[in-house]
Amino acid sequence: MSNFRRSVLRKLGYSALQIRLNMAGRSEELAGDCPFSTVEFLDQDSPREACEVRSLDLTAKPSLWRVAVRVAVREMRRFARYGFFARGVERLRVTLLNMSQQSIMQHDMATTPDRIEDLMEAVAAGHTYLTPDAYYELLEEQVLDISLEEINEHIKDMCSHSLWFEPNSKAPSPNAIVACAPTSIPDLTTDELMKALKEAGSEPIEPPKDVDVPQSLMSRPRIIMLMQDKNAYWVSSKVNAARTFMLGKLMNGVAVNMLRSPKKSGRACMRVTCPGGRSVEVKSLEPSQSGIPHGAVALGSATVQEGGAIGGWSREQIELYCIDNLVEVYAQVEEGSIHFDFIFPSERFPSVLQILRGLMTDFKWEGDAFARGRESLEQRCREVESSLEERSKAELLKLMTGGDLRFSTPRSEALQSLTLTDAKDAMIAHLATEGTELSIVGDFEMSDVADLIRTYIGSVPARKSSILNTLPRALTIEENGKDIEVEIPDTDARSVVYVAGKMPSGWGYNSDGTHAFLEKNSFGKRAPRDVLLTDTKARRNHPLFAYVGYGLLREVLTRRMFSELREEANLSYEANFKVIGFDNVNGGYYLATATAAPKNAKKALEVVKRTLAALRDGKSSITWANLENARRSVTGRFEGGMEGDGYIVQMMSGMQHQSNPLKAEQLFEDLLAVTDSVTVRGVPLAKQSLRSLRFSRLLNCALLVFYTPQSSG
Numbered sequence: 004m005s006n007f008r009r010s011v012l013r014k015l016g017y018s019a020l021q022i023r024l025n026m027a028g029r030s031e032e033l034a035g036d037c038p039f040s041t042v043e044f045l046d047q048d049s050p051r052e053a054c055e056v057r058s059l060d061l062t063a064k065p066s067l068w069r070v071a072v073r074v075a076v077r078e079m080r081r082f083a084r085y086g087f088f089a090r091g092v093e094r095l096r097v098t099l100l101n102m103s104q105q106s107i108m109q110h111d112m113a114t115t116p117d118r119i120e121d122l123m124e125a126v127a128a129g130h131t132y133l134t135p136d137a138y139y140e141l142l143e144e145q146v147l148d149i150s151l152e153e154i155n156e157h158i159k160d161m162c163s164h165s166l167w168f169e170p171n172s173k174a175p176s177p178n179a180i181v182a183c184a185p186t187s188i189p190d191l192t193t194d195e196l197m198k199a200l201k202e203a204g205s206e207p208i209e210p211p212k213d214v215d216v217p218q219s220l221m222s223r224p225r226i227i228m229l230m231q232d233k234n235a236y237w238v239s240s241k242v243n244a245a246r247t248f249m250l251g252k253l254m255n256g257v258a259v260n261m262l263r264s265p266k267k268s269g270r271a272c273m274r275v276t277c278p279g280g281r282s283v284e285v286k287s288l289e290p291s292q293s294g295i296p297h298g299a300v301a302l303g304s305a306t307v308q309e310g311g312a313i314g315g316w317s318r319e320q321i322e323l324y325c326i327d328n329l330v331e332v333y334a335q336v337e338e339g340s341i342h343f344d345f346i347f348p349s350e351r352f353p354s355v356l357q358i359l360r361g362l363m364t365d366f367k368w369e370g371d372a373f374a375r376g377r378e379s380l381e382q383r384c385r386e387v388e389s390s391l392e393e394r395s396k397a398e399l400l401k402l403m404t405g406g407d408l409r410f411s412t413p414r415s416e417a418l419q420s421l422t423l424t425d426a427k428d429a430m431i432a433h434l435a436t437e438g439t440e441l442s443i444v445g446d447f448e449m450s451d452v453a454d455l456i457r458t459y460i461g462s463v464p465a466r467k468s469s470i471l472n473t474l475p476r477a478l479t480i481e482e483n484g485k486d487i488e489v490e491i492p493d494t495d496a497r498s499v500v501y502v503a504g505k506m507p508s509g510w511g512y513n514s515d516g517t518h519a520f521l522e523k524n525s526f527g528k529r530a531p532r533d534v535l536l537t538d539t540k541a542r543r544n545h546p547l548f549a550y551v552g553y554g555l556l557r558e559v560l561t562r563r564m565f566s567e568l569r570e571e572a573n574l575s576y577e578a579n580f581k582v583i584g585f586d587n588v589n590g591g592y593y594l595a596t597a598t599a600a601p602k603n604a605k606k607a608l609e610v611v612k613r614t615l616a617a618l619r620d621g622k623s624s625i626t627w628a629n630l631e632n633a634r635r636s637v638t639g640r641f642e643g644g645m646e647g648d649g650y651i652v653q654m655m656s657g658m659q660h661q662s663n664p665l666k667a668e669q670l671f672e673d674l675l676a677v678t679d680s681v682t683v684r685g686v687p688l689a690k691q692s693l694r695s696l697r698f699s700r701l702l703n704c705a706l707l708v709f710y711t712p713q714s715s716g
Contacts, residue, residue, distance in 0.1 A: 076203035079165035086155025108269035168204025235461035256437035271445025272648035298413030303430035305376030313361030339587035511549030514590030558633035
C-alpha cells in the first residue's frame, strides 16, 4: 500500500508541475514571447531501466532558448522551495478521481490487446495489476487521506535537483543535461548552457500565486434568464425513428447535428464548424486584392488557441476551469472552414457550452496570445521549409494553383505585417451564428443536450455571416504539364516522387460548381439497398455515389501503384493515391506519391505516370478482384472509424451547409449499401475524372533536418 500511495503522490506532483510550466510559459511578463513550443515534466517508473526516471523535456524557439531555460528552472525551483497551495491540491484530487471514474466507464470498451499491454507492463514493473474499479477504490481511499504537507514534501523531492543550480547549493545534481539545436544557433555551447542554468538558479523566486477557479462561468440568475429567453428556440428538429440521430436548427441560425452513441461510455465529442477558412483570404499579395488578408484566418485561429480569456475570467482561470472539468479544446483552420473541437465527459456539457458561448460572444483578444499564435505559425513555416514531404507538396501546389496563397502555408513576412485587429476581424467574421454548425456524438440523452444547447447557444444574439453567401469558393488547377525538381540538403539522401493534377472534389464537384457526372436535379435521390444493387441509374444518382466511387478508386490505384513499383519494378517501398478536396471549396486534385532511392527516382516517376495513364486511357481495366479488395478497405475504414467519436464528428461536420447538398444524414445509413452496390462499371465512371489529365512532377533528393554542428562531427 505504501508503494501505491507513493504512486498517487507522484501523479499529483507531476500534474501540478506540468500545469505550472504550461501557464508560466505564457505569462504576461514574457510579453507574448512564449519560449516553449512544448514543455513536459515526466516521472516514469521504467521497467526497462529498473528505476524511476524524472526528466524535464522542453522544445524552445531557438532565439529564446535562454528564456526557456530561465522559466523552466525558475518554476522547478519555486516548487522545490514552496510546494503547492491548498486549493490547487484539492482541484488535483478531484481531477484525478474524475479521470479514474472515466476509466471505469470506458473499461468495457477496452480492446484485448490494450488489456494485455497493461498487464504486461504491470508484470514488468513488478506492480499489482488492478481493474479500474479496484484502482478507484484504492485511489479514493488514499487521495482523500493525503495531506498538503505530504504532497509538498514529495513535490520538493521531485524538483530537488533544480536547486543544484543555486549558488553554494548542496542539492543533488541532475544526472544528465542534453541540448540539441540547429547549427544556426552557434551560441548554444556547453559553457553557455551551464552559464544560463546557473544564472537561472541565482534569480530570486517568490511563492506561487493562487488562482481563483470558477465553478461556473455564469451565475445561476444569468442561466435562468437565458433559459427564459423567448428568442432561444428550435425552428426545426428532425429525429430518426430510433431517436439516436438529430438534425436541428436554432432561431439564431446555428445548426446542430447530434448522434447518440454509447460506445465510449460517459464521453462526448463536439466539433464546432464555421464555414470559410483559408479559402476566403485573398489569393495574392497584389494591392488590387481586397478582402481578408493572407494568413489572417490562420492567425486568428492560432490566437484563439493560445488565448482563452472570456468575459471577466482570465486565461489562467479558463485553462484551470477546463482542467477541472476534464475538457480538452482545440482550434484548427482548414482551407474551407474553421473547427473548434471539444472532448469531455458527457456530464460536463454545461461547462463546454458555457465556454463555447463565451467564445462566440465575449472572447478577449490579447496581444500576448496574438504574439504566441504568430510564433506558432512561423514555426510551421520553418517546418514546411525543412521537410522533404511538406515542402514538396507546397511547391507542387504552388505550381498547380498559379501561386494561389489560400492553399499554401502563410508566409512569415505576411504574418509579420498582420495586426491583432486583422486576426480578430477574420475570426469574428467566422463566428456569426448564421452558418455555425455543432456536430456532437457521445453517450448522452439527446433531449437533455438539446435543452442545454437551446439555453446556452440558442440565446446567443443572431448575427448574419458576411462569408456564407460567398461559398463555395473555387480551387482552380492550371494544367500546364510542367515538371519541376527541388533539392533540399540532408545528411542522408532520399527522394519522393509526386504526380498530381486536376480532379473534382471528393464529392465530385468541379471548380466551376458543376458535378463530374450528376445533373443538379438528380441530387439527393436515395433508393433502398435492393434497388441500388440492381438499378444502375438509381445507384449513380445516389448522393453518396461520387464520394464512394472516389474512395474505391483511391484504393484500387494505391494497390496497383504499389504492385507496379515494388513487386514488378522493385523501385519503391511506399506508394499511395489520394483525391484531395476541401469542405466549402469546389474542385480538387489528385496526388500520387512514391518514395524511392534517389538513383531510382526518375524510373519510379515514369512507372507512376504509366500506371495512371493506363487506367485513364482504358489500357488497363479494373477487375472484380480489384473492386472487392477496395470495397473491403473502404468498409473496414468506415466501420473502424465509427468506433471513434472523432471520426464521426468529422463525417457529420457540414451536413447542413448549403455548399454541399450531397452530404446529409444518409451518409451513415447508406454508405455501406452504396459501397456494396458499386460494380466494376461504376469505378470507371469515377475514373473518368482522370481522362484529360496532364502530369506534373516534383522530384526531391534530400531533406534538411536539425543536425549537430560540423565541429562536433
